[in-house]
Amino acid sequence: MNPYFKLSEAESYVFYKVPKALFTEEKYKPVSTDAKMLYGLLLDRMHLSAKNGWTDKRGRIYQFFTVKEAQEKLRFGHEKICRLFSELEQADLIVRKRQGQGKPNIIYLKKF
16 A cells, blocks of 8 residues: 555645734744644634634624533543633634523634
């Protein structure tokens, strides 16, 4: 078996994209790599929100991504995922809007 990718396989892999700016700009240096990966996941889901028409009255795209969903994707515990979301808020990369008990937070992604 050949362990190398062939030209015909080049487009058969899908990747999460994490903006280079999160690693190169000074203001994002305090943000952990794990939080940057969570932001990449949120960026990836943004197209789904747009497809579903999830925009507010001001035209801003929002999404729902629960702590549990993030736990399943990143394989971290509840407390760590909560810390990662807080890191993204503190870095001014997301805004979470609480909806009330039992309902998921509305998450707005901010430009980096």
